[in-house]
Structures are given as structure tokens and as C-alpha cells.
Amino acid sequence: MTLIRCENLSFAYDGRRVLQDVNFQIEPGDYLAILGENGSGKSTLLKGILGLKAPATGRVTFASGLTPSKLGYLPQKSEIQKDFPATVEEIVLSGAQNRQGLRPFYSKADKALARKRMDKLELSPLAKRSFRELSGGQQQRVLLARALVAGRDLLILDEPFAGLDPLVSQDLYRQLADAQQEGMAIIMVSHDLHASLHHANKVLHLGSRQLFFGSVEDYRQSAIGQSYLGLSRQIPQEGPVGQAEAFDVCEVCAAHEPRERR
Ligand code: ADP
Numbered sequence: 030m031t032l033i034r035c036e037n038l039s040f041a042y043d044g045r046r047v048l049q050d051v052n053f054q055i056e057p058g059d060y061l062a063i064l065g066e067n068g069s070g071k072s073t074l075l076k077g078i079l080g081l082k083a084p085a086t087g088r089v090t091f092a093s094g095l096t097p098s099k100l101g102y103l104p105q106k107s108e109i110q111k112d113f114p115a116t117v118e119e120i121v122l123s124g125a126q127n128r129q130g131l132r133p134f135y136s137k138a139d140k141a142l143a144r145k146r147m148d149k150l151e152l153s154p155l156a157k158r159s160f161r162e163l164s165g166g167q168q169q170r171v172l173l174a175r176a177l178v179a180g181r182d183l184l185i186l187d188e189p190f191a192g193l194d195p196l197v198s199q200d201l202y203r204q205l206a207d208a209q210q211e212g213m214a215i216i217m218v219s220h221d222l223h224a225s226l227h228h229a230n231k232v233l234h235l236g237s238r239q240l241f242f243g244s245v246e247d248y249r250q251s252a253i254g255q256s257y258l259g260l261s262r263q264i265p266q267e268g269p270v271g272q273a274e275a276f277d278v279c280e281v282c283a284a285h286e287p288r289e290r291r
Contacts, residue, residue, distance in 0.1 A: 030057060030092055031054045031055070031092060032059075032091070032092045032182055033089060033090070033095075034053075035051050035052060035074075035077075035078070037050065037051075037052060037087035037088075038050075038087035039085045040073045040074070040085055041085040046237075047070050048069075048237055048238065049086075049238045050238045051074060051087070051233075051235075051238070052239060052242070055216065056214070057212055057214055058209060058213070058214060060214070060217070060228055060229040061214075061215065061216045061217070061230075061233055062217055062231070063075075063216065063217065063219075063232075064235070065235035065240075068237075069237060070237055071187075072105075075218065077089060078100070079100060080096075080097035092182075095183070099128075099179075099180065099182070100180045100183050100184070100185055101124070101175075101179040101180025101181075101184040101185065102176055102186075102187075103176045103185070103186045103189045104187050105187050105189070105191065111165075112161040113161060114160075115160055116156065116158060116160065117156050117158050117159075117160060117163070117171050120171055120172070120175055121147055122135055122140065122178065123175060124143070124174075124175040124179035125142070125143065125179070126179075127179055139178070143178050146174040149204065150174045151170075152170060152174055155167065155171075165193060166197035169189065169190070169197070170197075170200075170201065177213075180213070181213070182213065182214060184205075184214070185217075186217040186219075188218050188220060189201070190202070190219070190221070202228060205217075206228065222258070226249070230244060230245055231245065232244070232248040240253050241254065
């Protein structure tokens with residue numbers, strides 16, 4: 030089953046084309062890393078998938094029963110209202126608003142899901158605390174829990190961990206891996222190339238158009254992948270570390286261990 034299929038998508042602002050020729054699809058359990066320089070169209074594409082920006086050409090098709098309002102979305106940290114006057118539990122539960130319909134109250138199932146997400150993200154002790162009193166990392170955890178209540182099939186994240194302490198983002202990557210294990214698909218824009226390629230199984234590389242879509246393995250072998258990885262490899266390494274070896278090690282996962290040893 031395909032959750033989302035994007036065909037011949039292009040986007041423009043005031044008639045200026047900023048992204049074109051985008052064609053890809055997401056299956057359940059996929060983890061798609063969207064890569065590209067600043068201004069390459071990553072956020073615009075996410076807005077298109079979320080139904081916040083109409084495509085200039087092409088279309089986004091969803092699996093039966095899935096709509097943009099049923100996707101979990103975690104925006105960039107800078108877009109988050111840090112002084113939002115609500116408690117942690119209210120914010121997490123508000124993720125279920127898209128399923129409320131005309132009901133004035135949340136259903137028992139939604140409340141149970143919110144409790145489960147808060148437990149998993151270790152937010153239960155903070156349930157009654159005001160969101161605005163929390164640290165940046167705690168706030169991001171609350172918003173991840175909210176997104177996991179909103180989206181049961183697909184989670185969309187736009188540089189969600191930028192600016193967070195590495196230990197905090199390590200913890201959040203683990204939470205995402207857990208959600209993925211449960212069958213959740215993930216689409217994530219991130220500048221953390223190493224972590225993205227470690228966790229993802231598919232890559233979409235944009236540069237005002239689609240430069241690559243395919244598996245992480247194929248991306249590593251591709252000309253664009255090698256050149257992008259080469260650019261990011263300018264941080265000096267100790268000793269003669271081979272390329273593949275350097276990039277099999279995750280920068281944020283437990284003890285920096287390769288995936289297969291965890
Ligand atoms: P990225 O997320 O990869 O940094 P964006 O999708 O934000 O890229 O931007 C792609 C292009 O669209 C850039 O040239 C940017 O200046 C332009 N753009 C983004 N948002 C707007 C907007 N609201 N109005 C006009 N141009 C925009």
C-alpha cells in the first residue's frame with residue numbers, strides 16, 4: 030500500500046517556480062530523509078503535502094482514509110510558540126482535534142492514546158505543568174507526543190531537532206525509531222546528514238527540482254550522494270577512517286554505535 034504518492038509536483042510563489050519535477054511515494058514504515066541546501070524547496074514540499082500550499086502542477090494522492098489533517102506534523106523549532114498558555118497534557122491531547130469532528134469532547138480512545146504517548150516520552154510527571162515553563166528540549170518532546178497523537182500513519186518533521194542538545198536529540202531519534210517500529214512512516218527534513226542517513230531507508234534530495242529519490246544505499250553510491258557526503262566530510266577525522274566506516278556510525282545514537290550492533 031502506498032500512503033502518499035507525489036506526481037509531477039511543482040510549486041511557485043507569485044509565479045516564480047521554486048520546485049519542480051517531484052515524483053516519489055511513501056509506504057507504511059518508510060523513513061524518508063529530505064535533503065538539500067537552504068532554499069532548495071524542502072519546506073515548500075512539506076507544506077504541499079500538508080495541504081498548506083497548492084501545487085502549481087501535479088498532485089499529491091493519499092491512501093484511502095488518509096488526509097492531510099490526519100498527518101502528524103512537527104514544525105521547525107523557530108515556528109513554535111514557546112509561551113503557549115496550556116498544560117503539557119492539554120497540548121498532547123490537542124493532537125486528537127483532527128478526529129474530534131463535531132464532538133465537543135475527546136474520546137476515551139484519544140485520551141488513552143495521549144496518555145500512552147506521554148508515558149513513552151516520559152512526559153507523565155510533567156502532565157500538569159505549563160508548556161511555557163519547560164526547557165526547549167522538553168517542549169520539543171511535548172510537540173513530538175502531540176504529533177504522534179495526531180498522526181497514526183505518517184509523521185512529518187521539519188528540522189525538528191535543530192538547536193537541541195545532542196543528548197536530547199538522541200533521545201528524540203530513539204522515540205522516532207520506536208514509532209517507526211510500530212509501523213509509522215516518517216518524512217523528515219534535517220541538516221544532520223549523518224543521523225538522517227543512519228535512520229532513514231529512503232532519500233529525496235532537492236535542489237529546486239528532484240535531484241535524487243531512492244534507497245539510502247543507492248544514494249550513497251550515486252554521484253549526487255557522494256558529492257553531498259563529500260561536502261559534509263570536511264570535519265577532520267582522527268586516523269585513516271574509511272568513508273563507508275565513518276558514515277555507518279550514527280552521530281546521535283546510543284554510544285555512537287553502528288545500527289547493527291544496537
Ligand atoms: P528550504 O526549506 O529548502 O530552505 P523553502 O521551501 O523554504 O526551501 O524555499 C524554497 C524557495 O522558495 C526559496 O527560494 C524561498 O526564498 C522561496 N520561498 C519560500 N517561502 C516563500 C514565500 N512565502 N514567498 C515567496 N517565496 C518563498
